[in-house]
Each structure stands twice: as structure tokens, then as C-alpha cells.
Amino acid sequence: MNLNIxxxxxxxxxxxxxxxxxxxPFLAPYGEVLALEIKSAERSVRVDVLPLGESEPIRVELAGYxxxxxxxxxxxxxxxxxxxxREWLTRIADKALADRRIKLPSATPMAMLQAML
Structure with missing residues (x-):
């Protein structure tokens, strides 16, 4: 067993x-967040969301966060x-988030997050 891992x-x-x-609560206006997984060694985040009015969840993956x-x-x-x-959603995200960043809520404890991530 590797203690570091x-x-x-x-x-x-x-x-x-x-x-x-x-x-x-941040994504509640758009749907229900079902799961969120961080892999810090890979610098990746995966979020599963069930959008409002939809019956199937959507998976969103961020790499190199x-x-x-x-x-x-x-x-x-x-x-x-x-x-x-969803390929169509990935294409929309590419255009809408061309600068490759997402604004965090103003109350986000940045120093704490930076230390943890």
C-alpha cells in the first residue's frame, strides 16, 4: 500500500x-448536480448534471484545471x-468559453482552494 497515493x-x-x-446551489438554476469528482494528480474535474427538463444526465469534464x-x-x-x-454542448462551450475560464462566485475562498488544489 502506497501511503502517498x-x-x-x-x-x-x-x-x-x-x-x-x-x-x-451554484448550478441549481440549470439542473441537479449528481456527482463531482476531482483528480488532482491529473488536474481534472468531472461533473454529472441532470439539466432541468431532461431525463438523461450530461457529463462535463475539465482537463488541466x-x-x-x-x-x-x-x-x-x-x-x-x-x-x-453531448457533442453539440461541447461545441457551444468551446465558443462561449473561448478564454478557457469560468467566473467563480464572489464568496469563493480562493486562498483555501488554491492550497487544496
Whole structure:
């Protein structure tokens, strides 16, 4: 048993649960967040969402994530690529998020997140 791998896995699971509880109200206007998984060694995030009015969930995967703060102090989730389980949605996301970043809620504890991620 490799203690480093076990600790990293436990950290990822704990952080995934914490961010799942934060993501639920943030994404509630669009649907129900069913699952959120962080793999910090891979710098990836996977979110499963059941959009309002839909019967099948959509999977969103961010690869190469990071955190950034702009000149106003606003926090952003940055990423290298975003894919979804729906090709049409991935294409929309490519256009809508061309700068490869997502604005985080103003109350996001950036220092804590940066230390954890």
C-alpha cells in the first residue's frame, strides 16, 4: 500500500464532496448536480448534471484545471479543455468559453482552494 497515493485519493474524495455541496446551489438554476469528482494528480474535474427538463444526465469534464485571480480580486476556474457527453454542448462551450475560464462566485475562498488544489 502506497501511503502517498492513499492520502491523495482521500484528499480528492474529501475535496470532491466539499465542492459538490458548493456546486449544487451554484448550478441549481440549470439542473441537479449528481456527482463531482476531482483528480488532482491529473488536474481534472468531472461533473454529472441532470439539466432541468431532461431525463438523461450530461457529463462535463475539465482537463488541466487551475485557479486564477484577476486584477479586481475575482476568482476564476481556468482549464485547458472542456468536453461534455453531448457533442453539440461541447461545441457551444468551446465558443462561449473561448478564454478557457469560468467566473467563480464572489464568496469563493480562493486562498483555501488554491492550497487544496
Amino acid at each position: 492513499d492520502l491523495a485519493s482521500a484528499k480528492d474524495k474529501s475535496l470532491s464532496k466539499l465542492l459538490l455541496s458548493a456546486a449544487k 487551475g485557479l486564477a485571480t484577476d486584477e479586481t480580486g475575482r476568482g476564476w476556474l481556468t482549464f485547458q479543455s472542456l468536453t461534455t457527453s
